[in-house]
Amino acid sequence: MAFAFEAFAARLRAALAKKGYKKQAEVAELLGVSRGYLSELLKGKKLPSDIVLSLIESKMGIRAEWLREGKPPMFFLGQAPAVEPEEVIEGVDTLGKRLRYFREHEVGETREEFVVGLGITPRLLEKYESDKTVPDAQFFTKLNAKHHGLINLDWLLTGRGGIYIKGVQSEKKVSREGEQVYMDNVLEKMHRQLDKIYKERDFLKLAAIQSLLNLAEPREEDSDEEAKQ
Numbered sequence: 403m404a405f406a407f408e409a410f411a412a413r414l415r416a417a418l419a420k421k422g423y424k425k426q427a428e429v430a431e432l433l434g435v436s437r438g439y440l441s442e443l444l445k446g447k448k449l450p451s452d453i454v455l456s457l458i459e460s461k462m463g464i465r466a467e468w469l470r471e472g473k474p475p476m477f478f479l480g481q482a483p484a485v486e487p488e489e490v491i492e493g494v495d496t497l498g499k500r501l502r503y504f505r506e507h508e509v510g511e512t513r514e515e516f517v518v519g520l521g522i523t524p525r526l527l528e529k530y531e532s533d534k535t536v537p538d539a540q541f542f543t544k545l546n547a548k549h550h551g552l553i554n555l556d557w558l559l560t561g562r563g564g565i566y567i568k569g570v571q572s573e574k575k576v577s578r579e580g581e582q583v584y585m586d587n588v589l590e591k592m593h594r595q596l597d598k599i600y601k602e603r604d605f606l607k608l609a610a611i612q613s614l615l616n617l618a619e620p621r622e623e624d625s626d627e628e629a630k631q
Contacts, residue, residue, distance in 0.1 A: 409512055410469055411446035416510030417464045417476055418444075433457045472511060498533035500558050505531075508565060520544045 423429050430440045435454065442448040450458070455466040463478045494503045505516045513524035520527075521544060529535040546553050557563045599607045 406512075407446040407449060409472070409515060410449060411444055412506065412512055413469050413472065413476075413510035414458075414464075415444055416507050417462075417469070419507050420476065421462065421464075432461050468510075472509075472515065476510070495561065496533050497536070497559060498531045500561065501537075502531040504553070504558070504565065519548050 418429060426437055426440050426444070430437045433440070433454065434457065439448070443450055443454075455469065458464050458469070459466050459478070464476065465473075465478060467473050468476050491500075491503060494500050505511055505513070509516065513527050517524055517527050520541060522530075522541065526535065530537050530541075542555060542558070546555060552566050554563050554566055557565050
């Protein structure tokens with residue numbers, strides 16, 4: 403199996419925590435494996451066999467593809483635990499701790515995996531998570547974009563509300579349903595803004611918007627090239 407030991411272990415720990423499992427003995431008994439074997443999986447010292455992966459899927463509802471590659475969703479449909487909208491997470495009381503909690507328990511990624519697309523190094527992320535450095539606005543913009551705008555940034559910054567925007571549960575954060583929720587929210591906001599600009603007869607803004615729309619349209623030479631292929 404060509405997937406990283408530590409990455410698999412981090413995802414498995416995140417999924418078990420999400421499911422509410424606190425004792426390794428309970429999980430080992432459910433899967434029919436020894437506690438020692440499970441401990442090695444959780445520490446990243448061993449990779450599971452195909453049979454054990456199948457047991458994790460059938461007994462716990464955790465998708466093997468997510469465990470192997472991090473491809474969402476984490477759980478099969480209907481198998482994800484309920485998420486409380488105003489959940490208070492004990493001990494997670496700073497921005498850095500919330501960021502680390504999100505990475506470890508919601509995404510299940512190592513620092514090296516998590517920083518992809520964020521424009522920062524794992525070392526800088528460690529400083530963010532330990533509250534030694536405060537992330538800038540660009541970081542939050544990229545983080546939210548990477549997760550399709552479904553993270554509740556108010557929770558990340560202040561701890562208020564749930565981890566995700568209203569109406570979105572964690573297993574949908576990067577699924578097609580989640581993307582649709584995000585796009586619907588964006589389109590609704592754009593419609594309100596355009597309606598306001600039109601009513602105010604702000605012709606400069608209308609002209610700027612029209613210019614952007616023209617840029618989005620395919621050029622004639624691009625269409626000709628596509629037709630030739």
